[in-house]
Amino acid sequence: MLMPKPSQEIIAKRSAIVAALQAIVPGEGVITSDDEMRAYETDGLSAYRQMPLVVTLPETPEQVAAVLAYCAGAGVKVVPRGxxxxxSGGALPLADGVILGLGKFNRILDVDYENRCAVVQPGVTNLAITHAVQSEGFYYAPDPSSQIACSIGGNVAENAGGVHCLKYGLTTNNLLGLQLATLDGEIMRIGGRHLDSGGYDLMGLLTGSEGLLGVVTEVTVRILRKPTTARAVLIGFPSSEAAGETVAAVIGAGIIPGGMEMMDNPAINAAEDFVNAGYPRDAQALLIVELDGPKIEVDFLIDRVRQIAEGKGATTLRVSESEAERDSFWAGRKSAFPAVGRISPDYMCMDGTIPRQALPEILKRMAEMSNRHGLRVANVFHAGDGNLHPLILFDANQPGQLERAEAFGADILKSCVELGGVLTGEHGVGIEKRDLMGEMFTEADLAQQQRVKCAFDPDGLLNPGKVFPNLHRCAELGRMHVQRGQLPFPDIPRF
Amino acid sequence: MTVFKARDDKDVLEAVSWAVSEKSALELLCGGGQRALGRPLQTADTLDLSGLAGIRLYEPAELVLGAGPATSRQTILQALDGADQMMAFEPVDLGPLYGRDPGQGSIGGIFSLNLAGPRRLKAGAARDHLLGFQAVSGRAEMFKSGGRVVKNVTGYDLSKLMAGSFGTLAALTDVTFKVMPKPEKTWTALVYGLEAAQAIGAMSAAMNSPHEVSSAGFVPADLAPKSAVSRISQSGQSVTAIRIEGPGPSVSERVMEIKKMLAEFGPTDELHSTNSNLFWAEMRDALYLVAPMERAVWRISVPPRDGAAVLAAIASRHQVSYFFDWAGGLIWLAVAPGVDAAATDIRASFAACGGHATLIRAPAEVRAAVPVFQPLGTAGLALSQRIKASFDPENILNPGRMHGDI
Structure with a gap:
């Protein structure tokens, strides 16, 4: 993965940059030693590592804005980090860039039950929001699997999803307000505790912008009353087609489950080896359908799902009768990644989305690719919304396997696009899928996105090297190439 | 004044190319349904997109529909009805407020306005449902963003930016959006005779219950007689309404629970599906404020808890008619147009708690004189201008429709 060439000129000025940052963020807010910076050299995409120029951990929005303004003035790149x-490598450092860590922004500022929202700092973890409001029976709905560790600021940057987003939406659907520090040192408020601010939807644009537009310094999220009941059905199928048809039929029947997850046979067996969840080992596909809401509604819908699944040829079917049993259904799914980690020295987790109906087709293609690349693959899906997480099994110590795994992953994602889907459903483009963007977008599509970035970051200093395969100067992107037009379509009537 | 009537996306590209090279502004029309909203435009020419109509893709099991921007609201609703589905955000139909027949307008207009109805609380706004689009930018370039799947973080979410941009960034040539199954049953729990502040308390209690309320609204006693639902029009009192949707047995039980819970506020009642649908459509389209036509109409979004206080502050200085949607978070308000339709007082009323106000209906001279949309701060305006310029550097598309030259 080629990153932008580090500027030797900036690297040579390191001590001046450190001194300037120390003047903005006093005390221990600037980290310069290799030993301490080591903790920041990679993120969840650990195949890639890079020591940053320096790390700074500001504590106030004003400090964040001042750091950004300084870096903009000095032409220093900034990589925000939650x-x-x-x-996807969204927080991978740059050798000539400052890591701007939001770890010290860890306070919940206000919980407002009357307006059903919470105001939190960006370094607060996703799960901590739910912990702060669950005593009153509330929760924060988006639940990425890293929710115990991932920060809400990072969730905004990546538009994080999770198992429950089929019914409750992604991060972008659960935000009310943001405070944003921009490269020109401004601190802006977008939205608040009300709905749908006027003007351009900057909050929607910023959500999922992967730290390329600004740095979020405060987040107002919606909180929801926790459903009184949740029950799950665990269903085994003799084929992935039957499981796929069941998913379509459930949704076709007007049922939007809280979660609808699928695992294929290799994933079922890996999970079963790991946690003994009681999954049917001979099933070719396993569905977990969870219904949540008022008890009477859940009981009613569980029965419908059961009928649909049986009609589609389910071979095993269990309905949870207790919270403990429901948890046991999920135990295998939730441990799928570590379970696969146990049967293979390394694995690579992909993240494409396809239209639900294309599920059997993509599975067929993946089996063929698995043969071609000589690597095994296990699949877990957020089946309800067509979001795939193929886990490609490989051994990084065997020469060539990492490259083969990456090629296999790229083939899967290209297939997702061919089938009407997209490169990434919830993990982000980052560096991982950056060079595949051309599979989905034309030059004009990408240029327009980059022009939007220019509106926030005219010198390309915020998290460069992520998302876009080619870096263009804003002046070059701004140039117009319109040929002098004739009067439009003169052959048709005008009024 | 020339009207270019585009037949397809190539015509749109050609017309915008011409306008860019002439540096001559275009007003975009998808049928003109929403022309009365926003600042009045003074462009030399018009680009009529009404030829770009028709449903391109509708797969009910995939919950997705794709269509040309000029596809009529009626066409879309008919197709959705056939599969028992809906646009869950309940697009507001402003036709009646402007003195036109209901049911007009286009899907492009719906997304360009980003107005959502009473289900906004549970299902999100139009912007939450737009999955992808194709368009011609003010640079005269065809581009696309998003796709046809819900789970998608590939590149910037330009659909959000496009929703609510009033055609100031690009001319849409295709939209793809999420649709949802219609609820089997829709009932409404009613509480009669509350004051505005009490109603906010009752709606908040319902919203904070585990009964999955999809909408909560309040019609004061003076407007209740305008309802077509006799239980409301003949109550002689204010009505606080809580909508419950879902499978049959669940709905009746939850309505019972809500009524039990709200009995401490006042006498309760219930509406069943037909009356519920009638009532929430009235609220969605602000039918209570249609007459008298000369009055200006505002749509004010504030934190729900502050709805009654904001209303009281405005009402202390102006004679208004109003009702609440969004559990008090949305105030629809009619006031004498005067010179500025009370814009200054209205916007001052929520300065402390935050919010925004849009002047939905007013004579053109008032809309030209006061900001129709909530004014942006200095930094916000500068950023919005740079975003506008990134799509439309020559200011060709609907210039001045929203703010200043945007």
Missing amino acids: SGTSL
């Missing part, structure tokens, strides 16, 4: 759990 908890460092990005699976």
